[in-house]
Amino acid sequence: MRDLKKIFILDDEEEILELLARILGNQYTVFTKSNTEGIEKDLLEFKPDVIMIDHFMGDTTSKEVLSQALSTFPDVPVILHSAHEDIEKLSLETKVAGFIRKPSGIREIREKVAEVLDK
Secondary structure, rough: OOOOOEEEEEOOOOHHHHHHHHHHHOOOOOEEEEOOOOOOHHHHHHOOEEEEEEEEOOOOOOOHHHHHHHHHHHOEEEEEEOOOOHHHHHHHHHHHOEEEOOOOOHHHHHHHHHHHHHH
């Protein structure tokens, strides 16, 4: 059996996490998290191939989480996943590998993850 690539998904909405896990779970090993508590430990244990982060995480923004994630795994690509109207601008400012606008379709999500992993 082949080793599946690993995706770490961070979003404060449980429904979104469940949906993304269902969409991506057949092709990848998925780890979901709904808060930032202990994120560095989780990243170190899971060792993701890609990280998907919601821009707004309660009182925290993706910029804060990104600095933590990238200090732990500087070479792991990050996908910003958000309904924020300026997501494209945010993705350029934070230098993430890509972005997915909420709401998004199954095909768009799968294609973006595959594209980022193929880089």
